[in-house]
Amino acid sequence: MRLKTTLATAAIATVMGVAPAMADLVFPGLSYRTGPYAPNGIPFADGYADYMTLINERDGGLEGVKIKLIECETGYNTEKGVECYESTKGEGSLIYQPLSTGITYQLIPKATADNIPVHSMGYGRTSAADGTVFPWIFNYPATYWDGASIAINHILDLEGGNINGKKISLVYHNSAYGKEPIRTLEELGKKHGYQLTLYPVDHPGQEQKATWLQIRRDRPDYVLMWGWGVMNSVAVQEAANIRFPMDHFIGVWWSGSENDVLPAGDGANGYKALALANPGSDYPIYADLKKYVHDAGKAAGDGSHAGEVLYNRGMYAALLAVEAARKAMEIHNTKDLTPAMIRDGMEALEITNETMTNLGLPDFGPEFKVTCANHGGSGLGKVQQWDASAKEWKVITDWIAADREVIDALIKEDAEAYAKENNITPRTCE
Amino acid sequence: MLYREAGDFKTSYAADQQTFPIKSERYLFWAFMAFTFLVVPFIADDYWVNSILVPLLVWSMVALGLNILTGYCGQVSLGTGGFMAVGAFACYKLMTGFPELNIFIVILLSGAVTAGVGVLFGLPSLRIKGFYLAVATLAAQFFLVWMFNKFAWFYNYSASGQITAPTRTVFGIEVTGPSAPPWAAYLACLVLVFVFAWVARNLTRGRIGRSWMAMRDMDIAAEIMGVSPLYAKLSAFAISSFYIGMGGAMLFSLYLGAAEVTEAFGIEKSFSALFMVIIGGLGSILGSFLGAAFIVLFPVLLKNIMVGYFGWPTDLAAHFQIMIVGGLIIFFLIVEPHGLAQLWRLTKEKLRLWPFPY
Numbered sequence: 001m002r003l004k005t006t007l008a009t010a011a012i013a014t015v016m017g018v019a020p021a022m023a024d025l026v027f028p029g030l031s032y033r034t035g036p037y038a039p040n041g042i043p044f045a046d047g048y049a050d051y052m053t054l055i056n057e058r059d060g061g062l063e064g065v066k067i068k069l070i071e072c073e074t075g076y077n078t079e080k081g082v083e084c085y086e087s088t089k090g091e092g093s094l095i096y097q098p099l100s101t102g103i104t105y106q107l108i109p110k111a112t113a114d115n116i117p118v119h120s121m122g123y124g125r126t127s128a129a130d131g132t133v134f135p136w137i138f139n140y141p142a143t144y145w146d147g148a149s150i151a152i153n154h155i156l157d158l159e160g161g162n163i164n165g166k167k168i169s170l171v172y173h174n175s176a177y178g179k180e181p182i183r184t185l186e187e188l189g190k191k192h193g194y195q196l197t198l199y200p201v202d203h204p205g206q207e208q209k210a211t212w213l214q215i216r217r218d219r220p221d222y223v224l225m226w227g228w229g230v231m232n233s234v235a236v237q238e239a240a241n242i243r244f245p246m247d248h249f250i251g252v253w254w255s256g257s258e259n260d261v262l263p264a265g266d267g268a269n270g271y272k273a274l275a276l277a278n279p280g281s282d283y284p285i286y287a288d289l290k291k292y293v294h295d296a297g298k299a300a301g302d303g304s305h306a307g308e309v310l311y312n313r314g315m316y317a318a319l320l321a322v323e324a325a326r327k328a329m330e331i332h333n334t335k336d337l338t339p340a341m342i343r344d345g346m347e348a349l350e351i352t353n354e355t356m357t358n359l360g361l362p363d364f365g366p367e368f369k370v371t372c373a374n375h376g377g378s379g380l381g382k383v384q385q386w387d388a389s390a391k392e393w394k395v396i397t398d399w400i401a402a403d404r405e406v407i408d409a410l411i412k413e414d415a416e417a418y419a420k421e422n423n424i425t426p427r428t429c430e
Numbered sequence: 431m432l433y434r435e436a437g438d439f440k441t442s443y444a445a446d447q448q449t450f451p452i453k454s455e456r457y458l459f460w461a462f463m464a465f466t467f468l469v470v471p472f473i474a475d476d477y478w479v480n481s482i483l484v485p486l487l488v489w490s491m492v493a494l495g496l497n498i499l500t501g502y503c504g505q506v507s508l509g510t511g512g513f514m515a516v517g518a519f520a521c522y523k524l525m526t527g528f529p530e531l532n533i534f535i536v537i538l539l540s541g542a543v544t545a546g547v548g549v550l551f552g553l554p555s556l557r558i559k560g561f562y563l564a565v566a567t568l569a570a571q572f573f574l575v576w577m578f579n580k581f582a583w584f585y586n587y588s589a590s591g592q593i594t595a596p597t598r599t600v601f602g603i604e605v606t607g608p609s610a611p612p613w614a615a616y617l618a619c620l621v622l623v624f625v626f627a628w629v630a631r632n633l634t635r636g637r638i639g640r641s642w643m644a645m646r647d648m649d650i651a652a653e654i655m656g657v658s659p660l661y662a663k664l665s666a667f668a669i670s671s672f673y674i675g676m677g678g679a680m681l682f683s684l685y686l687g688a689a690e691v692t693e694a695f696g697i698e699k700s701f702s703a704l705f706m707v708i709i710g711g712l713g714s715i716l717g718s719f720l721g722a723a724f725i726v727l728f729p730v731l732l733k734n735i736m737v738g739y740f741g742w743p744t745d746l747a748a749h750f751q752i753m754i755v756g757g758l759i760i761f762f763l764i765v766e767p768h769g770l771a772q773l774w775r776l777t778k779e780k781l782r783l784w785p786f787p788y
Contacts, residue, residue: 033745034752042745073733073744078693082686083481083730090477105592105688109608125590174579176590176690183589200579203692301745414589421526422596 024068025061025325025337027052027318028088030081030098033301036204037076037229039259040310042301044099045071047314049300050293054285055322057292062325065335076229078102085110094325094342095119097317101177104137109422112136117343119324121317122147122253122276126180129376130415131347132426138346140320140377141368142402144226145410147252147274148181149402150381151224152188154250154272157397164193169220171211171227171235174200178226181252183414185224187406205231212238225251232260240267246386247272253381256393257309261386269388272396274381277316277365279393281307285315285360309393316365323359324349347372366399372429379407433782449631452782466620471613479612480685482730487619488680489726493706493718494623494630495673500704501712502634503666504646505555509567511699512574513671515691516544517678519584522593525606525683526586533598533605537622537679544675545668547574552667556660559649571700578691594688606683615684622680626673631715633669642666643713674703709762711771720770728755 031045032038052069055062070091072084081103085096096111096118098104104124111118112134119138120128126145128137142150155163170185172178182198189196197218199211205227212235215223223244227235232255239249247270251260256273286306293299294306305311328337328345350369356362368378380399387394419426438453440446450456474483492514499505520540524531531539551570555563578584585593597607604610605618633639641662644652653659682689689695702725710721729751736747766773780787 031744033743034748038745071744072737073748075748078686078690079485086477086480087734090475101590102690102693105590105594105690106686109594109687113608127589175692176592179591180589203696417588421594 024092025065026068026070026088026092026094027321028084028091028093028096029069029071030074030084030088030096030100030103031071032074032076032099034073035075035077036206039233040229040254040257041076041099043257043259043305043308043310044314044317046299046301046303046305047311047316048097048318049314050289050306050311051315051318051322053293053298053300054289057296057298058288062322063329063335067322074098074100074103076100076102078106082106082110089114089116094337094339095321095346097121097321099123099317101125101180102175105176108134108137115343116339117346119317119321119346121313121320123177126376127411127414127418129374129411130426131371131373131375132429133415133419133424134375135427136343138370138375140349140370140375141351141366142276142379142381143376143407143411144180144252145184145407146376146379146402147381148184148224149188149407150274150379150383150400151250151252152185152192152194153400153403154383154397155222156192157400163221166194166222167197167218167220168194168222168224169197169199169215169218171199171201171208171215171223171225173205173227173231174202177228177254181224181226184407184410187410188403191403191406201227201231201235204229206234208234208238212242212244215239215244216242221248223249225249225255227251227255227260232257233263236261236268236271237264239271240264246270250274250383253313256384258391258393259308259310261388262391266388268386271386272383273386273393275309275384275393275395276381277312278363278382278395279309279312279384281312283361283364288360312364316361319359319361320349320351323351323355346370347375376411379404432784433778435782447635449635455778463624467617467624471617474613474616476612479616482727483616484619484685486723486726487616487623488677488685489703489706489722490719491619491623491626491680492674492677492703493710493722494627494715495670495675495677496703497707497710497712497714497718498630498634498642498673499666499670501707501714501717502639502646503642503663503670505552505663505666506560506564507567507670508564508697508700508704509551509570509574510674510703511695511697512571513544513548513674514678514681514699515574515578515695516547516671517541517675518682518689518695519578519593519691520544520675521679521683522586522595523584525596525598529596529598533600533618533683534622536598537676537683540679541672541676544678545672548667548671548674549664552664552671555663555667568697568700571697575691575695578695590690592688592690593682595683598683606687608687619680619684622676626676627715627719630673634713634715638662638665646713705759709759709769711769714769714771716774717769717771720774724758724770725755728758 032041052067056067070088074081074084101123104120107118117136122142124139126143128134128139129143185196251273253274253276261268294303324345327348328341331344332341352367356364366378366380379402382395383397384393385396433454496510499507517540520543524536554566585591595606597604603614605614641657644657645662706721706725709724711717732751736742
């Protein structure tokens with residue numbers, strides 16, 4: 001049986017081993033369209049794929065070079081993610097965006113050894129923002145720790161600048177992802193004098209009755225949430241059930257999509273979440289998307305997610321990858337890109353309002369500039385609020401900056417610890 | 431035809447009792463071993479090693495361990511994932527605490543630590559059995575995962591609770607860590623699995639294995655015949671956990687390189703290990719390998735066929751894969767409840783007589 005299976009796999013591997021046309025730009029799409037995280041994975045994957053299709057269909061590829069997207073299903077599972085990484089890296093993959101903090105942690109050492117850049121956009125390991133220790137890992141435009149600080153800054157705004165003695169709780173996915181903001185929130189707690197309580201929710205997060213009963217008993221002033229997948233909608237529903245004031249319940253940017261709030265109906269009204277970029281489909285690019293992708297029948301998935309928060313984010317991730325590739329072509333003056341060139345492109349990436357307007361997404365995301373030492377971007381975020389009657393997210397603030405003083409010190413400390421543990425000598429940036 | 435047994439006479443007890451009594455099978459085995467040791471390291475690339483061969487070997491080790499406990503000694507365990515976590519975290523603490531220690535010694539010590547924990551959680555087996563024991567081991571699973579999440583000492587106070595395997599060398603060659611060549615990790619796994627499969631095979635044929643099987647078949651009768659249940663059951667828990675702990679340590683250090691307890695060692699891992707031994711064949715060393723191969727390789731094969739060959743959408747393929755593997759598990763359990771090992775045993779019986787069956 002084993003021999004037979006091995007032989008059959010060998011046969012398949014031979015069939016698959018046909019080399020891709022050399023000129024293609026290969027972007028692997030490590031997506032998840034199945035499992036408990038699929039409600040969030042599908043719109044992101046669709047947005048990512050549709051943007052790549054748009055570039056191919058409208059512009060004939062990036063500077064005339066076609067983009068080839070290889071999708072691989074990870075199910076948000078690290079082992080499958082590693083299998084996907086190994087199976088796609090041989091096909092000339094230029095950049096990995098796994099949309100999973102767990103998989104990102106797996107890929108950080110592997111991709112660094114293989115010299116392939118990883119862009120964990122607003123997720124992954126926060127200290128990877130330190131480009132001197134993590135030359136191949138990027139997490140612009142903002143990190144989890146920025147997110148935590150942005151949420152606290154928003155609370156400070158609401159409370160008139162003083163939150164001394166307030167009770168703030170964190171409901172988090174009990175994994176690497178959910179644990180990320182704890183250090184930052186503790187540090188900020190020391191600075192601002194609030195009291196932090198933690199409520200871990202185990203994977204996949206369908207069962208949160210006990211957690212929310214505790215929250216009802218403890219009566220925190222604010223609840224922050226680091227949730228993903230079904231955990232989000234369950235939490236919003238439970239918060240509504242205990243009649244927690246929804247405008248005091250703030251999710252990170254991964255807990256703020258339509259899928260998370262729609263199931264709770266009117267109960268979700270007023271729920272807040274951070275935003276990496278603006279929601280909605282009111283942008284010129286959507287006309288092109290409709291013409292070249294959706295109406296042409298080339299949309300990924302069932303094509304029903306256009307305009308959703310996570311669809312926009314998938315599109316934004318694809319856009320940043322394509323822009324990095326464009327920059328790399330400019331720097332190296334070639335159209336035959338390697339992962340190392342893309343890395344250079346990412347490190348020289350500068351997104352201004354003008355770039356975004358030219359790309360059909362005016363006033364969509366923050367302005368930021370990646371440098372050799374700073375892979376984390378500008379660390380800006382907005383706060384959006386759910387309007388249940390209109391069934392849409394409304395942005396209620398302008399860009400909020402994170403507390404750089406606290407965050408940068410933390411990033412430096414964690415990156416140094418990582419460098420020490422793994423015998424990395426940080427490179428010097430001029 | 432395939433087995434030519436003419437002239438293959440046994441003239442001593444040792445020859446009669448050897449693991450592969452048929453000469454052609456013995457040659458086939460050694461040829462296969464020579465292939466895996468001498469040829470595979472040269473031809474296997476990153477993908478084959480990291481996605482197929484190393485997981486297969488790691489899971490074979492785990493399945494061997496669980497087979498000793500469940501297959502040979504009859505004690506149902508749902509704590510496999512938790513015991514693997516013990517192995518992995520012991521491995522991490524030893525690797526970071528004693529950087530100069532050889533990785534093989536680290537993995538063996540991780541197994542030893544897990545054996546201790548296994549004995550502790552095996553104590554209830556002296557009083558309860560069957561479903562009740564399964565529930566007790568389930569408690570071990572949840573307790574251990576909770577513990578590794580709760581106490582930051584286990585993951586050296588890292589912000590995310592992730593453990594990462596540092597680079598370690600054997601004879602100057604990197605075996606763990608991201609820059610290790612794929613064949614090195616493969617050979618390290620292969621050596622461990624080869625040696626310990628050998629040990630397991632001989633343990634189960636000897637006095638201690640017979641006491642396990644006596645305990646499995648009827649504990650009261652075994653006790654009357656002088657088999658100590660305390661010794662038999664606890665030794666089964668200890669040795670089984672030793673194997674599972676090594677499997678967990680290998681999973682962490684040689685295969686994944688980084689792990690996070692809830693995700694890498696959750697209850698699904700306990701179930702898939704149990705599926706492996708049930709589908710492979712309870713109470714069979716070969717069955718452990720066949721079961722691990724079925725559970726680890728089949729989904730990858732199906733994925734490669736459906737996505738790579740037919741070009742189906744990934745989500746459709748993923749759903750099909752779950753249905754097909756599930757269906758096949760039911761199919762095998764109905765057609766051959768004693769597992770793939772029994773299927774192979776029957777095939778062999780027929781092949782030995784073929785083409786003139788009587």
